[in-house]
Amino acid sequence: MSLNKKDLCLTHSSTAKQEEEQEERGSCQTVIYELFNIREEKIKTLLSEQCPAGINEHEENIQNLRSGVYFLKLQTQNSKEIKKIIHL
16 A cells, blocks of 8 residues: 555555455455544545455545544455554
8 A cells, every 4th residue: 555645545465365265256356445534433435346356456535634543444355454544
């Protein structure tokens, strides 16, 4: 994941094990990116769609967000990850 002043670039990549499991079930899975504030209130769903196995990118303009601490939740059918973002 990389950040600059106005854009949020999200990159999701599957592990080899996840890709192998996806090949058995099919090549796509539902990927959800959600942005939360420090009070755990959901700000926005950035992405909620079927994505192919491998590396996928999604860009989001965050210029209108106030400076502060945010959390990005990445959820797939077989994993969930939360990243802390400090937006200045």
